[in-house]
Amino acid sequence: MPENSTAKASPRRVVIAIDGPAGAGKSTVAKRLAARLGFLYIDTGAMYRAVALWAQRAGISWDNPQALEELALAADIQLESDPTRVFLNGEEVTEAIREPGISQGASKVSALGGVRRALVDKQREMAQSASVVMEGRDIGTVVFPDAAVKIFLDADPKERAGRRMLELRAKAASAPPAGEVLREIRERDDRDRNRAESPLVQAPDAELVDTTGLSIEEVEETILKIVRARTSNGSEMH
Numbered sequence: 001m002p003e004n005s006t007a008k009a010s011p012r013r014v015v016i017a018i019d020g021p022a023g024a025g026k027s028t029v030a031k032r033l034a035a036r037l038g039f040l041y042i043d044t045g046a047m048y049r050a051v052a053l054w055a056q057r058a059g060i061s062w063d064n065p066q067a068l069e070e071l072a073l074a075a076d077i078q079l080e081s082d083p084t085r086v087f088l089n090g091e092e093v094t095e096a097i098r099e100p101g102i103s104q105g106a107s108k109v110s111a112l113g114g115v116r117r118a119l120v121d122k123q124r125e126m127a128q129s130a131s132v133v134m135e136g137r138d139i140g141t142v143v144f145p146d147a148a149v150k151i152f153l154d155a156d157p158k159e160r161a162g163r164r165m166l167e168l169r170a171k172a173a174s175a176p177p178a179g180e181v182l183r184e185i186r187e188r189d190d191r192d193r194n195r196a197e198s199p200l201v202q203a204p205d206a207e208l209v210d211t212t213g214l215s216i217e218e219v220e221e222t223i224l225k226i227v228r229a230r231t232s233n234g235s236e237m238h
């Protein structure tokens, strides 16, 4: 694929936006896609998680929007690829931000307009110097509405909960019961889809890919076909 450009987002750079609910397969496929295309992989959920972790450690309540916005503005968040690592204020927090309490905290802080504005600015900056595969909830709708390629990944909630269970089991000997994981995913989905600020919604020009029953390879191939179709007809590239 040529090193061409997106439209207004950032000249001479390509943005592939991947949005969707938790457990739809965004991270796995976005990482593989970025490696295959030689693009930078940016996990924006990790950034909301890093702010939630800092807030939890600092004892800041989820109901204190002003203090949370200040944290988001002050946070130095660095994302590394290959292997994927996350740093908050110089400290590696790759594992710490994956704790279940932080998943709920991230969903809460991400509902706040001030926190979103601070992190969206950082996300736009990260795509200034490289072509990127960026995943999250609002990449195609808010962060890069002019992205060359927009994918909305979704899957049946039970399958998404099943994938989360496998991830949790791979990390720890015991995982919470399946019903609890499904409830947690539904609760987070509800909050992410129904908040006033940048709710999780499919952009009108995003391509829906339902990953229910598909292997990672099948999802990757489906998305690559969309990437090729959207970046080779001349309408989105300059």
Ligand code: DC
Binding pocket: 022, 044, 045, 046, 048, 049, 103, 106, 107, 108, 110, 111, 135, 136, 137, 138, 139, 188, 192
């Ligand atoms: O993708 P994830 O599960 O790591 O995201 C953690 C939370 O952050 C999730 O509940 C929704 C929120 N989020 C968001 O609101 N906007 C993004 N661009 C990415 C994540």
